[in-house]
Amino acid sequence: MATCIYPGCGGDLRKFDGAGYCVRCLEPVRVCGSCSGWNRGLAPHCRLCSQPLGSYPADCLALGQLDGWDRAKRHDVTINENLWATPRAYGGYLWFLTAGGQLCRYSPFQGRYSEQHTFGPGVGYSTLLIGEIAPAGSNGRPPRPEPFAITLNASNLIAFGMLSRTPIELPPPDGERFLADAVQEFQGMDSAGGAVWCLSANQSGSISLVKADIAERRREKWDLGLKAAAGPVLVDSYTLAWGRDEFAVFDGEHVRKQPFPSGFSAALSAGGAACPRTGLGRRPAVVHDQDVYLPGSFGGKPAFANICVRAGVMPIATLRLQDAAAYAQDSESRLIVAAEGRLDQYQQANPNTVWADPQLRPDRPPFSGAGLHAGFVQSAAGELLRFRLRRSFDTNLPPGKNILDSHGFCTAGPALLCTYTSSDGEAAITSWHA
Numbered sequence: 001m002a003t004c005i006y007p008g009c010g011g012d013l014r015k016f017d018g019a020g021y022c023v024r025c026l027e028p029v030r031v032c033g034s035c036s037g038w039n040r041g042l043a044p045h046c047r048l049c050s051q052p053l054g055s056y057p058a059d060c061l062a063l064g065q066l067d068g069w070d071r072a073k074r075h076d077v078t079i080n081e082n083l084w085a086t087p088r089a090y091g092g093y094l095w096f097l098t099a100g101g102q103l104c105r106y107s108p109f110q111g112r113y114s115e116q117h118t119f120g121p122g123v124g125y126s127t128l129l130i131g132e133i134a135p136a137g138s139n140g141r142p143p144r145p146e147p148f149a150i151t152l153n154a155s156n157l158i159a160f161g162m163l164s165r166t167p168i169e170l171p172p173p174d175g176e177r178f179l180a181d182a183v184q185e186f187q188g189m190d191s192a193g194g195a196v197w198c199l200s201a202n203q204s205g206s207i208s209l210v211k212a213d214i215a216e217r218r219r220e221k222w223d224l225g226l227k228a229a230a231g232p233v234l235v236d237s238y239t240l241a242w243g244r245d246e247f248a249v250f251d252g253e254h255v256r257k258q259p260f261p262s263g264f265s266a267a268l269s270a271g272g273a274a275c276p277r278t279g280l281g282r283r284p285a286v287v288h289d290q291d292v293y294l295p296g297s298f299g300g301k302p303a304f305a306n307i308c309v310r311a312g313v314m315p316i317a318t319l320r321l322q323d324a325a326a327y328a329q330d331s332e333s334r335l336i337v338a339a340e341g342r343l344d345q346y347q348q349a350n351p352n353t354v355w356a357d358p359q360l361r362p363d364r365p366p367f368s369g370a371g372l373h374a375g376f377v378q379s380a381a382g383e384l385l386r387f388r389l390r391r392s393f394d395t396n397l398p399p400g401k402n403i404l405d406s407h408g409f410c411t412a413g414p415a416l417l418c419t420y421t422s423s424d425g426e427a428a429i430t431s432w433h434a
């Protein structure tokens, strides 16, 4: 039995495939891929062999191996504010940004959250990203990578080092403002390899793509030639932003534009009548390998444009849906779509029904991973959350409240988490763990 590696604890570890938690302090732990040693959830490097630990295992759900959901431990927590940005799992915790600008951390094993940093009013309306950045070391020391929480408002890109508690701010390029209100518009951020991508606009409303290097405190921009745009999203080695009728692709040197197939109209904001719905605050694009799916409509019905980015050629398929639908990504990042009575998983442009259930609602984002499906159903008892493993199991969520909208599901090691807004305007988290 391994012993807890958090200071002064000494509890036993409950271990699953790659991640787990301490049964005494209930903090998350994870295994090193090089030496199999156990480490704290947020550790960037192994404490035994110094190898980088990489991203925290998201898919060792372990819940998929439970015989029934009655054996999962459940926690329900109400947050006394709304959340506009979709929360993110990192290091065995769920991180969220409140509408009032508080960065908080929820532990699915403890079933409680704590405030980590105050970004302040005016922050909390754009995407929350978490990525490793290595700011230049002081006094000639080498840079040490650490996880940063990153968000945006019109006048700054804001990053907060979770271990060093260092805040870094980076203003937009001269004469520009960041497009940072992701509550209404599909405008947010994406990141890879320490670079953060977002959109900015000048005084005449012309939109540019911005690449920010937070560690070097440097940013560059490229004019997209669009006056209305959503994005950006990183797909393979490309960065995409899109207007209603065309999309722009940046390949690292040049921006070029390509029209959507005739009849397809891309959605630039949430709440379009005919557009497929996704989780509240979620960035709309789904990326799976070299495929990206952008929501929109075709002939008054929901549709996706499926662009495959291969060097030089970018074939586009229009995926036309028959009825209202809600979508998310499964644990292998494939597009999954909940339509009335079924859950479809997409391989490129081809759907495959993985769960047929006549009560499945088409207006809430679903979950699929580790052999487990979850979706909201309409039953005689009102709205319920239904899990499908080897059999179906229903639960109410949250107890005694009505759900207004859902941010969707995410996983953190052996935990599954659902975040939502209830009809009294407060966000809430329900989590389960093995």
Ligand SMILES: [Zn+2]
Residues within 6 Å of the ligand: 004, 005, 006, 009, 010, 011, 022, 023, 024, 025, 026, 027
């Ligand atoms: Zn412990």
Ligand SMILES: [Zn+2]
Residues within 6 Å of the ligand: 032, 033, 034, 035, 036, 037, 046, 047, 048, 049, 050, 051
């Ligand atoms: Zn190690």
